[in-house]
Amino acid sequence: MSEIPAANFIRNIIANDLAAGKNDGKVCTRFPPEPNGYLHLGHVKSICLNFGMANEFGGSCNLRFDDTNPEKENAEYMDSIKKDVHWLGFEWHKLRHASDYFPELLEYAYQLIDQGAAYVDSQSSEEIRANRGTLTEPGTNSPYRDRSPEENRQLFDEMVAGKHPDGSHVLRAKINMASPNINMRDPVIYRIRHAAHFHAGDDWKVYPMYDYTHCLSDMIEGITHSLCTLEFEDHRPLYDWVLSTLETPCHPQQIEFARLNMEYTVLSKRRLIQLVQENHVNGWDDPRMPTIAGLRRRGIPASGLRRFCEKIGISKADGTIEISYFENVIRDTLNTEAARRMVVLNPIKLSITSLPEGHEEIYRLPNHPQNPEMGEREVPFSNTLYIEAEDFSENPPAKWKRLALGESVRLRGSYVITCEEVIKDEAGNIIELKCRHDPDTLGKNPEGYKANGVIHWVSAPHAVDAEVRHYGLLFNQANPMAAENFLDTLNPNSLQVLDHAKAEPATRADIGTSYQLERQGYYAIDPDSNADKLVLNLTVSLRETGK
Ligand code: ATP
Ligand code: MG
Numbered sequence: 001m002s003e004i005p006a007a008n009f010i011r012n013i014i015a016n017d018l019a020a021g022k023n024d025g026k027v028c029t030r031f032p033p034e035p036n037g038y039l040h041l042g043h044v045k046s047i048c049l050n051f052g053m054a055n056e057f058g059g060s061c062n063l064r065f066d067d068t069n070p071e072k073e074n075a076e077y078m079d080s081i082k083k084d085v086h087w088l089g090f091e092w093h094k095l096r097h098a099s100d101y102f103p104e105l106l107e108y109a110y111q112l113i114d115q116g117a118a119y120v121d122s123q124s125s126e127e128i129r130a131n132r133g134t135l136t137e138p139g140t141n142s143p144y145r146d147r148s149p150e151e152n153r154q155l156f157d158e159m160v161a162g163k164h165p166d167g168s169h170v171l172r173a174k175i176n177m178a179s180p181n182i183n184m185r186d187p188v189i190y191r192i193r194h195a196a197h198f199h200a201g202d203d204w205k206v207y208p209m210y211d212y213t214h215c216l217s218d219m220i221e222g223i224t225h226s227l228c229t230l231e232f233e234d235h236r237p238l239y240d241w242v243l244s245t246l247e248t249p250c251h252p253q254q255i256e257f258a259r260l261n262m263e264y265t266v267l268s269k270r271r272l273i274q275l276v277q278e279n280h281v282n283g284w285d286d287p288r289m290p291t292i293a294g295l296r297r298r299g300i301p302a303s304g305l306r307r308f309c310e311k312i313g314i315s316k317a318d319g320t321i322e323i324s325y326f327e328n329v330i331r332d333t334l335n336t337e338a339a340r341r342m343v344v345l346n347p348i349k350l351s352i353t354s355l356p357e358g359h360e361e362i363y364r365l366p367n368h369p370q371n372p373e374m375g376e377r378e379v380p381f382s383n384t385l386y387i388e389a390e391d392f393s394e395n396p397p398a399k400w401k402r403l404a405l406g407e408s409v410r411l412r413g414s415y416v417i418t419c420e421e422v423i424k425d426e427a428g429n430i431i432e433l434k435c436r437h438d439p440d441t442l443g444k445n446p447e448g449y450k451a452n453g454v455i456h457w458v459s460a461p462h463a464v465d466a467e468v469r470h471y472g473l474l475f476n477q478a479n480p481m482a483a484e485n486f487l488d489t490l491n492p493n494s495l496q497v498l499d500h501a502k503a504e505p506a507t508r509a510d511i512g513t514s515y516q517l518e519r520q521g522y523y524a525i526d527p528d529s530n531a532d533k534l535v536l537n538l539t540v541s542l543r544e545t546g547k
Pocket of ligand 1: 033
């Protein structure tokens with residue numbers, strides 16, 4: 001699929017930097033997730049941008065765990081992030097942890113202390129907050145602001161050695177308590193936490209703050225373009241202040257872009273954790289979740305996600321993507337990539353009385369109508385089939401294109417059949433359709449009469465039992481976060497299970513395989529599948545369904 005790349009102002013900046021010979025002609029980016037949850041669709045945008053720009057310009061992209069909050073982070077989250085980045089199709093240059101740099105960050109902190117650019121503040125966190133000022137009023141200097149470098153060094157030594165309890169002191173950058181930018185009002189750069197760290201071990205008693213850590217980690221790795229979302233725009237002066245004050249050997253350029261928002265979708269790890277922990281969904285990889293794990297389980301291909309990100313582009317303007325736009329990209333991708341199969345979701349039995357008991361034929365049908373390279377599969381046919389209950393009508397409306405008593409229809413890839421008798425149980429439910437086949441219609445049109453349309457079918461003795469899971473939107477409001485409590489907008493009917501479906505045998509395949517089920521939609525094989533039962537997840541319907 002060749003497509004014109006959407007606007008991406010960062011691509012232009014990098015191209016211009018390269019043309020001007022900046023950064024010795026190098027491009028180094030990084031994707032810096034905090035391992036405090038599973039990655040979501042918003043992160044996909046950032047991953048595709050960071051890895052995409054590095055690949056496009058012959059540069060490199062690191063995966064860096066931004067792990068400065070020991071209480072919230074763990075190895076399970078870290079492993080899931082590595083798996084997801086790989087699955088999306090990207091290779092990192094170096095795998096790093098911000099905590100790898102704790103020793104260097106500490107050295108830089110002492111350097112700031114010696115320069116008179118950082119001080120130990122012994123106010124309580126409430127006092128610090130109260131003295132920070134507001135958007136309209138300047139802050140108030142801490143009474144500890146003028147401690148000498150010697151005293152600060154001494155106190156910081158003690159903090160590092162674990163001699164003080166959590167919250168008793170912090171290290172602050174000495175910038176300007178009257179700055180119109182609140183981030184510049186002597187931001188805290190180290191806090192005391194007597195907590196074990198999943199990667200850095202048990203020895204650290206002080207932990208650096210995000211803003212201080214991020215710019216220095218970028219610098220240490222030689223990142224040239226530090227791409228982040230717009231909420232960090234007001235933090236850029238601090239990013240630059242730390243690097244300039246320390247006169248570091250290189251100074252990465254922070255560039256902000258608009259985050260991804262999508263209708264009917266919540267993209268915030270904090271909220272997603274809540275959905276998982278309060279059991280509103282069945283885990284991080286629930287196919288209704290916008291996590292990469294959930295999208296993958298639902299059958300959304302990595303190629304579709306990359307294509308989606310390329311198409312939405314990168315800008316400075318916040319916006320919200322329509323869910324139908326996302327689904328259209330996925331549908332187009334799967335239309336090209338997914339093999340075709342026949343699965344009957346709501347089966348009704350159909351007997352062909354003009355064929356003997358035990359009759360069997362094997363067809364070879366193309367996996368993809370437009371792509372012969374995708375090959376063929378064997379489809380068994382017999383005198384007993386299943387068709388969709390909805391494909392038969394006792395009282396067909398005008399222009400009915402399917403089966404009815406006395407009417408003819410083509411079985412996809414097989415014969416034209418005519419319904420001769422409807423068998424019902426005592427309650428009046430249809431339990432079987434008896435039909436006659438026209439032996440002269442295999443691969444050709446019937447003579448002298450017309451078949452109504454084409455329906456899909458599965459041979460009953462060969463059928464594989466299947467459970468089909470139909471997913472709707474997880475939320476029933478376009479902007480769940482606009483509600484007082486986003487949980488109130490959860491869609492109570494977001495999962496419907498059809499557990500008597502019948503699949504043609506070739507539907508069995510590896511977990512995650514995607515199909516277009518003829519006349520139904522795109523589905524993927526769920527990991528809950530076993531030897532007795534195939535489980536299929538609806539990825540996206542064949543056509544837009546509306547909300
Ligand atoms: P969340 O609010 O969901 O926890 P985060 O920004 O705190 O997200 P991080 O793990 O810190 O999560 O994010 C790693 C990178 O992904 C950051 O550079 C961040 O800007 C980017 N990112 C996060 N959410 C989005 C989004 N919705 N759109 C684009 N980029 C995003
Ligand atoms: Mg974060």
